[in-house]
Structures are given as structure tokens and as C-alpha cells.
Amino acid sequence: MVNQAFMSWLLESSIPSIRYQAYTHLMGLHEDHPDVIQAKHAIMETGPVPAILGRQTEAGHWKIDKSFYTPKYISSHWSMLLLAELSVEPSDPRFQRGAEHMLNATETKSPSWLQKERPGLACFWGDMLQYVAYAGRIDELQSVIQFLIQEVTTRRGVCNHNGGLPCAWGIVRSLWGLGAIPLTQRTPEISQAIETGITFLLDNHSLVEANYPVPENGKIHPLWFDLSFPLFYQVDILFTLRVLADLDVLNHPSAKPALDWLEQLQREDGHWHGHNPYRQRTYKQLGDAEEIHRWVSLQAARILQQAGRLELHA
Numbered sequence: 001m002v003n004q005a006f007m008s009w010l011l012e013s014s015i016p017s018i019r020y021q022a023y024t025h026l027m028g029l030h031e032d033h034p035d036v037i038q039a040k041h042a043i044m045e046t047g048p049v050p051a052i053l054g055r056q057t058e059a060g061h062w063k064i065d066k067s068f069y070t071p072k073y074i075s076s077h078w079s080m081l082l083l084a085e086l087s088v089e090p091s092d093p094r095f096q097r098g099a100e101h102m103l104n105a106t107e108t109k110s111p112s113w114l115q116k117e118r119p120g121l122a123c124f125w126g127d128m129l130q131y132v133a134y135a136g137r138i139d140e141l142q143s144v145i146q147f148l149i150q151e152v153t154t155r156r157g158v159c160n161h162n163g164g165l166p167c168a169w170g171i172v173r174s175l176w177g178l179g180a181i182p183l184t185q186r187t188p189e190i191s192q193a194i195e196t197g198i199t200f201l202l203d204n205h206s207l208v209e210a211n212y213p214v215p216e217n218g219k220i221h222p223l224w225f226d227l228s229f230p231l232f233y234q235v236d237i238l239f240t241l242r243v244l245a246d247l248d249v250l251n252h253p254s255a256k257p258a259l260d261w262l263e264q265l266q267r268e269d270g271h272w273h274g275h276n277p278y279r280q281r282t283y284k285q286l287g288d289a290e291e292i293h294r295w296v297s298l299q300a301a302r303i304l305q306q307a308g309r310l311e312l313h314a
Contacts, residue, residue: 081131125148
């Protein structure tokens, strides 16, 4: 249960994206509601979105790029990922220029990357598919979609950075990208890949036990058990539950322990406390510690609401 005080706390945020997502994702207000319209307009005027777009060049890339991937986490790829997370207006010409830049920048690289037997790049392509789909240009990434299908169904997320073993991060990011494809455009292959990924995450392994493959003497990354925002190619339980919510599979029996775990992390004041583990390497306009608490609280509440475990009360 969350009460009006919790909602008021979210809506006191200085980040318009938090207010917009609270109105639409938690309260279920329509896009034509005055409060939603006001918050959506503010996204493009104040806070992190104009700060990120302000560092973009007319050509569509970011001024600080050494490549579209570096420096982490302010170059073009990461900036585009953040803009989509922040509910940027997808038709905005600057966001569209960013999508065009990334499509052009990867056009010559993708064939060699995608043809490698064990590229370990599912997290990159899953992220890119997510924000390119958000830009409405999903048809331009068909080779990437096929790659991610094979990554999940055949290679099972095998990654050189995980000792040549299947990687839960790669599977989750692949599902995040594939989940951005509208239901009406999902082929049987895409649907099968999504099912295979869910089986890997929930049936073959356990989110809370974190018994995913790791190299000998290795261990699951400590971020897995944190509540973090933003994450880039990394994954934690909270982000995984977000992906499962987007895929509408929170009713899967094996998701219950992770939902229990998330419920238990709610504090007495009704909030969840989060972390921004890369705050020194990304945009400071994403907010201070209090705003990060709001980000993860918004996401946790949305997940639990969709799972039928949370109600809004005045």
C-alpha cells in the first residue's frame, strides 16, 4: 500500500520525468490530462533532458564523444539510452538526429560484430534496439533483432566478459530490446526468444539466489542486489523486474521470490532507497540522492502495482 504522502513525495520531484511517469505509470492518467501535459512539456524545458540534449552537436552526436561508446556514460550511446529512460519526446528533432547518428555509426560495424561467434555484445544491441524503437525506427534494426534472437535462443547470452559463459545481464538487456517491439510486429521467432530468455532467468535460475553462471571462483556482481538508477549495460533485480513487467510476466510463479524481496525493501516511510553507482561518470542533472530514491521508488511501486501487490490510497 502507498498513500497520498508517497505520491506527493514523488510529485515534489524537481525532475519532470519522475512527475510524468508517476502520473502516467502509477496514477494511470491519460496523456491529455492537464497535469500530464504540463509535466511532459517540462521534460523538454528543465532538468536532465535539456541538459543532455544541450551537449549534442548539429550532426547528432555528443560533443564529448571519443566514440559513440566512450567516454562512459556521457557519449552518444549512453545519452540516447538516458533520454529514452527520461521520457524524452520521441519526435523531437534532436532525439531523431541522435537515432540517425547511432544508426549510421553502427552501420559499418554491425556486420562484423554481429557475425562474431561469441561477440558478447548483447547488452549493447539490446539497449540500442530499445531507444531506436522508442524513436519509431525499429524497421532499421532488423539485423540486430535477428542477432538478439540468436543470442538468446542459440548462444544463450554467452559472453567473453563472463568467462565464455551465459550472462544474465546480456539476456536481460536482450529481452529489454526485444520487448520494445510492439506485439503486432513480433514474429514467432521473437516470441520464442522472449520465452527462452524468461525460462533462463526464472526457471533455470533464480533472481534472488543469483545462481547464474560465473567463471570458476567468480561471483555475481554486487550491483545485482542494489536498487540502482540509472544503469547502462549493467543489470540488477529491480531492472530485471522492470523488463519482466514490460513483458507482462510478473505472474510467473518463479517471479514471486523477487517480488517478495522487493516488497521487503520498502522502508517505514513507504520509500525505497536507491543508488546512482555511476554518478561521477554521468550527468549530474539526473538528481541528488533524494531524486535517486524517487526514481527507484517509482519503479518499485510500478512493478508491485502491476503484480497486484500494491494499491494507491488517499
